[in-house]
Amino acid sequence: MVYRRPDLRRALSERTLSGSSWTSYSPTSAYVLVDTLSNEKAPLPADSAYFTTSESKAKMLTRLRGSNNNLHDGITDQQQLHKKKEELVASIGRKLEILRAEREAIKEEMRLNQELGTEVTSKVEARARLAEAEKYKLHVEEIDKITSLLLGLSGRLARAENALIMLVDDADPEEKRILESKRDKLSEQLEEAKRLKENIDRRAIQVSKVLNQYLTEDQYADYDHFIKMKAKLIMDAREIDDKIKLGEEQQQALRETMFKNP
Incomplete structure (x- = not known):
């Protein structure tokens, strides 16, 4: 397989940022934020929905919240229901192969x-x-880190929001308080990460100006393509992983209900 780079036009602006220069370039606090998240501790019970629900499932539940779709709608016969579940398991299996x-x-x-x-x-x-x-x-390293950070934070935030929604009316007030605190903290961190991303995007202009001094037009197009695809492929890979994990969870859940209610 031969890799061919498309002939892309330059996408990064070359205008000078007011009040900034290449020599003033410095690392963002994205690294600090990543370390903070990796060391995060949450005194939640082990059976909290925050831990028992995956990020992919939490995102799906958030999107489908309020939907009345139900596998049992219009199906009263147990054999018919069992057949429907078998068809769904097979369908999910085919989709998983593609994914x-x-x-x-x-x-x-x-x-x-x-x-x-x-x-x-x-x-x-x-x-x-x-x-x-x-x-x-x-x-280049910052683009990798900030993309992964944004994806990770959005997934954790979805888990926290889903866990709060799933709390029963008589849930432990302390658990609710902890989840609300976690949700608010993750929301703040996500906004901070978005600001860091904006700073990195602005610094990309400085990088562009410097590289144009040393690279030919084709070589700069290689850089432009590499940077754009780097972030896109990280997001694509995460999306595919989420879909696979969710499909596997759905398939397992259906099989368990089929085993319990043959």
């Missing part, structure tokens, strides 16, 4: 895109000043 194939295709795209990025980095290191090359590499 797993897509996941492998995305992995290959990520590998090829990383190869392209390595080529770009080599050219930058060979032509730019050391400080400029290091700041370019930092920018």
